[in-house]
Amino acid sequence: MNMRYINFLLITLLSFFSHIAIAETNMKIFELQTKDGIQKIQIQERNEVFLPQEIISISNADIKFNDKYTRSLSQVRKNNGRFVNIGAVDENTDIETVCRNFLEKNYDQLSIDHNNLQLKKAEFAGNRWYVIFNQIHNGISVKSSSVRFTIAKNGNIQTFEATYFDDITLSADKPSVSTLECKKAAIIGLPSSEENYNFKRLNNDSPVIVPYLLNGKYSYRLAYEYEVTNMIEFYTALVDAKTGALLSRYNHTNEAFAKGDVYNNPNAPLVNSPIGNATFSIAGKNYISNRNGSIDLPAGSANKQFTTNLSGKFAKMYTTDKLAKDGSTQIKPYSFTGTVNDDGINMIGKTDNFDEVVRTLYYHTNFIHDYITNIDGQFNAYLTEFPCIVELLPASSLEKITGITFNAFSSGDKSISFYAANHNIILIGRLPSVIYHEYGHSINYVMYSNWSKHGRMISSTCNEALADITAAFALDSPDIFENAVAPGYEQYLSRYNLTRNLDNDYTYPEILIHECHHDSQVLSGALWDLRKAIGIEMAELIVHFARREAPDAFTLDAALANWFEAVVKAADGGMGEFLYFDEILQAFDRHKIGFNLLAKTRFEHKGTDDSEDLISLPIVAQLPELYMPKQVEEVFVNYYTNWDSEVQTIALTKNGDTYEGKLPKPDKVTRYYYYFTMKNPYNGELIRSPRNHIAFVGYKKLYENNCETIANWEVTNENNTERGWINKEPTYAFVSSPEALLSPIVDHTTGQGKCWRTGYEVVNYAIKTLHSTSTLTSPTITFSGEYPIFSYYYYLLNTNTYSGSLKIEFSFDNGQTWVLAKEYSKQVHFPEAWTWKRDFIHIRKFAGENPNYSNMKVRFVAFGNSTSGYFTFFVDDIAIYNTDTPGSIDVDKIVNNITISPNPASYEAELKFNRELINPEINVIDALGNIIYSIKTDGNYSTFPLNVNNLESGVYFLQINSGKTTLQTNLTVVK
Ligand SMILES: [Zn+2]
Known part of the structure; x- marks a missing residue:
């Protein structure tokens, strides 16, 4: 078995799909012995032509190895999921033995005989071992072979690449070709005669084994490798050591390489690597290296001076070393000057000016560019002019510019900036993953600017x-x-x-x-x-x-x-x-x-209208078809009421992507609390829709204000509040797109006019207040009723850790004195934010001993505490409802996950939670909403003994808070 693996790279979307079948047929399962026993790994196996092709004819034209000959390592870094782990290693580990043991144990699978391997290099750097072996056969080294490992400290084999030939057969005959014959063969077809060339036999004068592809099959030849040069020309040739035939010859005459030391890991040694896609200037002419760093320099270039800005199609290097007087950045092209040597251009040394960091950024930016265009050939079309401008900004100046301690960032519009790496803290300019990460942002930018609405x-x-x-x-x-x-x-x-x-x-x-x-x-x-x-x-x-x-x-x-x-x-x-x-x-x-x-x-549901009559309330929900093999078929509405805490479930009828049903007609004034569940067709799990809804049935509406006009409303801004309350369509936006105007408002009064919201025009961030408030005060409200309820819709929007709050306050003396009724504060996030919700407040709790509702006002106080964050509030459709039946409004029998026994209780009741609660706080609340008893605990509880000795007979409301959880239920005390 010859093992040649390489990662396959696909060019277009089309080939992506046509490739799937091929990928499957080439997948091979290996069962490898690891520390944890046998692990199955899947490896992509692929024959790659990288070896000398059959020579068909000899002419003056160059006889070339396949280009890849000089870079013949195939790669296998794939193991389908888990890394193979061979047990922890460290810098003192005898890594050669560890690798040999791994190969020996897995010989049956891999067919790599470690006795035929010679350690070439083993280096511990950046918490990893880098190990590479060459293959030898009967003491003769095998051209193009290599077996390499990258092993992390935890024992994961992060890379395993093998090009190993296990079917080499060579006759025992000694090489018989004379040196003279070799020289003659090596220059067949070349313009000059033997005496005009210098010949140098490589590999310490020994032959090498050349895997030789002939008619699609490998055969093995013993060959001498020669370097053939004169003042102008430069070749390497392989000559069959037994027949004297020229196997292949590569013309290096004008070939040079652009190379430079770069980091692959900040803590590992610099690696001399090809500098591709870059322009170099020599004696007033420009030369461009290809993606592999190969560059055609004219003869006689050696010892001349070259300069480069490291500027190419996919990256342009800039540095910033001082601030302009006006505070703007002052960037200038990077510049490097050196001398061409025998190999070409080698950018090494010069650590004083972060040159290695610049080279590292340049190298890896080109790498990631190649990587992404190999995945998506079409992507290249967007990238034809995608110079990634990499600025190297000294950290101190960047902090001065932005006031923010960035370390590396993609501006999105095609540039990437980095801190200089010289201040001994941030090594990110030397870290490929950071470069790839920032470039990943640029990829997002390109893809989304093309494809996103x-x-x-x-x-x-x-x-x-x-x-x-x-x-x-x-x-x-x-x-x-x-x-x-x-x-x-x-x-x-x-x-x-x-x-x-x-x-x-x-x-x-x-x-x-x-x-x-x-x-x-x-x-x-x-x-x-x-x-x-x-x-x-x-x-x-x-x-x-x-x-x-x-x-x-x-x-x-x-x-x-x-x-x-x-x-x-x-x-x-x-x-x-x-x-x-x-x-x-x-x-x-x-x-x-x-x-x-x-x-x-x-899942969408617009909320059900209230009814003053006792009727069945229609429920309509929608779930557009999902791009999934199976759709949701079963949707349920779940409800409980203020007088019956037991949750009832009704299956809705599916009609296309609409689901319909009814909340049953109640026999008394009722608040319905309802939410939806649906059955996950893949696992039968019930999915609960995140929003809870409230509907009023049988309540008399005493007052209504749909917030359509500013009439008699009053807005006061304090402390230079910017973007306080305005009367507008319920929209917000970060970007000026029509979708943004509509997108968040799906479950309230979309398209039905205005609401009150903090904010400004589209495109500007919402409320921008610093230690400041914007107050929205309602018109005077007059009504009479025994147990009135204030109902409103609200929407809170907060996108980061910015602090702010929304308070709802009542006044019963036309705005002279105010009482706080409700507060939403600070970080309001999913699921509380980003959606319209309905809430209500029992007005009577705040109206004092002898309530008088002839001069009531409500005000919404928005407080913001930042100039950069944003915190937006929406308020709409306020109303006041009433019923004369106190039992139906004062206490919500919301039982979730608490059981009480006994209930009713006289002396002590045991609370049982459905799971362990951390430091639960237990509040006992009376019928008017006053907290009459509060216990703060320390510890984890799944049950809690509640002493009710001191409580009067009556119905109480229990609220248990633990972290973000709030549980509520009723407790009846009988004496
Ligand atoms: Zn990022």
């Missing part, structure tokens, strides 16, 4: 996830940003949220801390899981092409759900066969951003 990517969390996954896929490692800071500066890891782990089991929404770099790991984690399940090549393709769907949304839950659907679509490619669907579903479900989230975010 918004013209940009709105979800910063998804943007970070895709930038991270670009880096992780390019490196095929989830450990991005490893070694991002120098030892001793670890505090910067958390400051910049650089400790990201893509091989994680974070779930949504539990992961949220509302910082996009951190929260993004739920999506990048799912995408990495997908890579583990289906292999790197397919994952790269699918995730990249999912970007063409431009999945995105204003709310994170919808954006994540859209990503799930887009990945399903990209894998399917419109074929309707749902390729890799199970793997995708599993990966996204594992992080709780799969089917449930998708169904939830697509």
Whole structure:
């Protein structure tokens, strides 16, 4: 078995799909012995032609090796998911033996006999061992062979590449060809005669074994390798050591290489690497290296001076070393001057001016560019003029410019900026994963400006996830940003949220801390899981092409759900066969951003109108068809009322993508609390739609104001409040697109006129107040009623950790004195924010001993505390309802997950929670809403003994708060 592996690279979307069948037939399962027993790994096997071709005729034309001859290492870095682990290693490990043992144990699978390997190099750097062997056969080295490992400290084999020939047969005859015959063969067809060339036999004068491709099969030849030169010409030739035939010859005459020392890991030694796609100037003429660094220099270039700006089609290097007087950045092209040597151009040394960092950025920017265009050939069309302008900004000046401690960023409009790496803290300019991450943002920018209806990517969390996954896929490692800071500066890891782990089991929404770099790991984690399940090549393709769907949304839950659907679509490619669907579903479900989230975010219900009569309330919900093999078939409405806490469930009737049903006619004045559930067709799980709804039946509406005009409303702004309350359509926007005008308002009074909202015109951020308030005061409200309820719709929008609050206050003396009735404050996030909600307040609780409702006013006080964050409030459709039946309004019998025994109780009641609550706070509230008894606990409780000895007979309302959980129920005390 000859093993030649290489990652396959696809050029267009079309070939992406046609390739799937090929990929499957070439997949080979290996069962490798590892530390944890046998692991099955799938490896892409592919024959690659990189060896000398049969020589058909000899002419004056060059006889060439295939270009790849000089770079003949094939690659196998694929192991379909898990890394093979061979047990932890460190710098003192005898790594050669470890590698040999691995090969020996797996000989049956790999057919690599380690006795035929010679250690070429083993180096421990950046927490990894880099090991490379050459193949020898009967003491003769085999051209093009190599077996290499990259082994992480934890024992994961991160790279395993093998080009090993296990079927070499060579007759035992000694080489018989004379030196003279070799020389003659080596110059067959060349213009000059033997005496005009210098001959140098390579490989210490020994022959080498050349794997030789003839009629599609390998045979093996013993050959001498010669360097043939004169003042102008330069060749390498392989001459058959037994027959004297010229096997191949490569003309290097005008070939030189542009190379330079670059970092592949900040802590590892510099690696001399090709500098491709760059322009070099020698004696007033420009020469451009190809992507492999090959450059044709005229004879006699040696010892001449070259200069370069490291400027090419895909990257242009700039540096900034001082600030302009007006505070603007002053960038200038990078410049490097050196001397051409015998090999060509070698940019080494000069560490004083961050030259290695510049080269590293240039090298890896070109690398990632090649990488992405190999995945998507069409992408090149967008990239024809995509100079990635890499500015090297000294950290100190950048902080002065922006006031923000950026470390590296993509401006989105095609430039990437980096801190200089010389201040010993941030090593990011030397770290490929950071470069790939920032370039990943540029890819997002290009894809979304072409394909998104918004013209940009709105979800910063998804943007970070895709930038991270670009880096992780390019490196095929989830450990991005490893070694991002120098030892001793670890505090910067958390400051910049650089400790990201893509091989994680974070779930949504539990992961949220509302910082996009951190929260993004739920999506990048799912995408990495997908890579583990289906292999790197397919994952790269699918995730990249999912970007063409431009999945995105204003709310994170919808954006994540859209990503799930887009990945399903990209894998399917419109074929309707749902390729890799199970793997995708599993990966996204594992992080709780799969089917449930998708169904939830697509589910729509506009809220049911109230009725003053006791009637059955019609319920209509909608779930548009999902791009999934199975659709949701069963949807239920679940309700309870203020007088019956038991949840009732009614199945809705499906009619296309609409689901219909009715809340039953009650026999008394009733508040319905309802929510929807639907059955996940893949696992039967019930998905609960995130919103709860309230509908009033039988209540008399005493007052109504739909907020359509500003008549008699009053707005006062204090402390130079910007963007306070205005009467506008219920819209907000970050971008000026028509979709943005409509997108968030799906479940309230869309298209039905105006509301009150803080904010400004479209495109400007919403309320922008600093220690300041904007107060909206209602007209005077006059009514009479025994137990009035104030009802309103509100919408809170907050996108980051900005603080602000919305207070609702009542006045019963026409605005002279005010009492706080409700407050929404600080970080209001999913699921509380980003949607219209209805709420209500029992007015009587705040109206004093002898309530008088002839001069009531309501005011909404918006407080903002930032000039950069934004916190938007919407208020609409206020109303006052009444009933004369006190029992039906004062206490909500909302029982969820608490049982009380006995109930009624006289002395002590035992509360039982459905799970352990941490430090629960228990409030006992009377019928008028006063907290009469509050217990703060310390510890975890699944039951709690509540002493009711001191309570009067009556019905009480229990509220138990634990973290973000609030449980409520009723307790009856009988004496
Ligand atoms: Zn980023």
